[in-house]
Amino acid sequence: MPFHSVLPSALTAITRTVTVAAGRFAPGHLGELTAVVPFELVDAVLAETRTVQQRLRDLPSRVGIYFLLAMCLFPEVGYRLVWDKLTGGLAGVPVASPSAKALRDLRRRLGAAPVRALFEVLAGALAHPATPGVRFGAYRTVSFDGCSSLRVPDSARNQAWLGRTAHHGYPTLELMTLVETGTRSLIGAVFGPTVEGETSYAGRLLHLLRPDMLVLWDKGFDANAFLAQVTETGAKVLGRLRSNRRTPVLARLEDGSYLSVIGTVKVRIIDAEITVTCADGTVFTGFYRLVTTLTDAHRHPAAALISLYHERWEHESAYYALRHTIMAGRNFRSGDPAGLEQEMWALLALYQALRAMLVEAAESAPGTDPDRCSFTVALQAARDQVVQALGVVPDESDSVGLIGRRVLDRLLPPRRHRTSTRKVKSPMSRYSERRDDGRPDRSRTITDLAVIVLTPGPEQPPLPTVSRDDRHTVPAQRRRHRILTLLQDDPTRLWRVAEIAARFGDIRLDTMYRQLSRWADSGLIHKIGPGLYAATTWSPTTLQSARVR
Numbered sequence: 249m250p251f252h253s254v255l256p257s258a259l260t261a262i263t264r265t266v267t268v269a270a271g272r273f274a275p276g277h278l279g280e281l282t283a284v285v286p287f288e289l290v291d292a293v294l295a296e297t298r299t300v301q302q303r304l305r306d307l308p309s310r311v312g313i314y315f316l317l318a319m320c321l322f323p324e325v326g327y328r329l330v331w332d333k334l335t336g337g338l339a340g341v342p343v344a345s346p347s348a349k350a351l352r353d354l355r356r357r358l359g360a361a362p363v364r365a366l367f368e369v370l371a372g373a374l375a376h377p378a379t380p381g382v383r384f385g386a387y388r389t390v391s392f393d394g395c396s397s398l399r400v401p402d403s404a405r406n407q408a409w410l411g412r413t414a415h416h417g418y419p420t421l422e423l424m425t426l427v428e429t430g431t432r433s434l435i436g437a438v439f440g441p442t443v444e445g446e447t448s449y450a451g452r453l454l455h456l457l458r459p460d461m462l463v464l465w466d467k468g469f470d471a472n473a474f475l476a477q478v479t480e481t482g483a484k485v486l487g488r489l490r491s492n493r494r495t496p497v498l499a500r501l502e503d504g505s506y507l508s509v510i511g512t513v514k515v516r517i518i519d520a521e522i523t524v525t526c527a528d529g530t531v532f533t534g535f536y537r538l539v540t541t542l543t544d545a546h547r548h549p550a551a552a553l554i555s556l557y558h559e560r561w562e563h564e565s566a567y568y569a570l571r572h573t574i575m576a577g578r579n580f581r582s583g584d585p586a587g588l589e590q591e592m593w594a595l596l597a598l599y600q601a602l603r604a605m606l607v608e609a610a611e612s613a614p615g616t617d618p619d620r621c622s623f624t625v626a627l628q629a630a631r632d633q634v635v636q637a638l639g640v641v642p643d644e645s646d647s648v649g650l651i652g653r654r655v656l657d658r659l660l661p662p663r664r665h666r667t668s669t670r671k672v673k674s675p676m677s678r679y680s681e682r683r684d685d686g687r688p689d690r691s692r693t694i695t696d697l698a699v700i701v702l703t704p705g706p707e708q709p710p711l712p713t714v715s716r717d718d719r720h721t722v723p724a725q726r727r728r729h730r731i732l733t734l735l736q737d738d739p740t741r742l743w744r745v746a747e748i749a750a751r752f753g754d755i756r757l758d759t760m761y762r763q764l765s766r767w768a769d770s771g772l773i774h775k776i777g778p779g780l781y782a783a784t785t786w787s788p789t790t791l792q793s794a795r796v797r
Contacts, residue, residue, distance in 0.1 A: 382430025
């Protein structure tokens with residue numbers, strides 16, 4: 249039998265240098281993400297929130313902050329295994345080997361304050377003015393949206409705080425964020441029980457708006473008071489209205505939109521019919537009613553605003569990255585409100601740090617849209633770096649880093665036009681049955697998109713000959729006649745019910761409310777907002793001088 253000698257395989261020895269903090273602080277890192285969350289920043293937020301350890305322990309407070317971030321980076325494993333990830337690349341360095349209880353105690357000692365302070369430092373718009381896809385003319389596009397599907401453990405303390413959401417089977421947190429749509433970075437965030445409502449939570453973030461921002465939102469934010477609060481900040485608005493919203497036509501514009509007023513805010517309304525043709529031949533039609541405070545139709549045509557409104561869906565991509573890419577659909581860990589608050593701020597801080605790396609990578613290659621940078625690639629590269637403890641101290645000669653290079657090597661293709669029905673897989677959800685609106689149940693490529701701006705109906709509908717409130721009186725004495733005369737004598741004025749009732753001493757206020765509401769329903773007058781009315785004879789000329797006196 250012939251003998252075949254087997255040559256030994258060629259071997260390559262790989263050596264690498266790991267640079268971390270000294271002594272007990274060595275496990276305190278986040279791999280290459282440490283460049284976004286450096287030691288100095290962590291020490292500063294600990295000092296600001298007075299959570300620095302009183303004596304040097306095996307688990308210093310700085311290490312605790314990085315442990316909290318790593319806990320969100322590796323949601324699939326327990327405390328001890330998260331610690332193993334942080335120390336896996338520290339061979340030869342003496343490090344502590346804490347128990348799960350010691351790590352829980354570390355969390356309790358830190359609390360939520362330093363992690364919240366860390367997020368508030370990291371939060372904000374990330375893109376430069378020249379970054380592709382982040383601006384509409386002179387405005388940076390941002391959006392409000394809520395997420396109410398973040399599930400937490402079904403403990404008694406969590407239920408006492410959040411209640412139990414029947415269509416999920418677990419208590420759920422309501423997260424409200426203000427997002428820069430071009431980069432999906434978080435400008436601000438608040439969270440709490442779902443019962444408070446989206447507009448209430450969004451109101452806590454209004455201080456973050458700036459006059460150079462254009463705010464996008466869906467019809468869940470269709471409220472007069474919220475619109476007024478946003479416009480008071482100086483920011484512009486492009487949002488969707490409910491289909492049953494009644495808006496007076498004050499002046500028609502050449503692009504098919506029209507000027508109107510909601511409450512005391514002068515707005516422009518765009519009604520559009522959108523017909524979508526998919527690659528498989530599916531055709532369906534939808535209708536949008538948009539409102540905007542960009543009233544110049546020459547500078548901001550209706551077609552451009554309709555196209556821009558779809559940028560709001562970038563917010564959904566941000567929530568997908570939080571819930572599914574990072575958390576992989578898992579519940580939070582914490583069984584009490586204090587732990588949930590700490591865990592949420594840590595998750596948001598980690599998300600923002602990853603977004604910062606993505607935007608930095610995109611801007612290092614001029615002309616690259618941040619939409620093409622894969623969040624999954626960045627996340628997996630960051631996890632690898634933590635395990636190997638690489639990139640903890642940035643290399644001055646490497647402006648992008650390993651995470652950035654991997655992202656740029658695996659850029660996504662330019663965004664394709666696609667459509668599909670939003671799916672809710674929970675059988676207990678009230679949204680589990682898809683509305684039969686003709687849309688495909690799976691993602692389809694769009695081959696044609698036709699947008700038609702619908703022109704409004706007549707400004708002055710025909711008036712009824714007689715109102716039931718004054719059918720038994722002579723014309724000169726009729727209440728309707730007197731009030732219509734009052735409104736038409738000053739057609740640019742917005743009248744409040746109390747002001748109208750005060751002009752006529754024989755009318756009770758509650759009666760005045762009922763009658764004005766009926767006359768508005770029949771088209772005699774315009775109802776501009778709650779308790780606010782105007783004549784139906786408004787014209788483009790009178791609109792320019794209209795004001796609330």
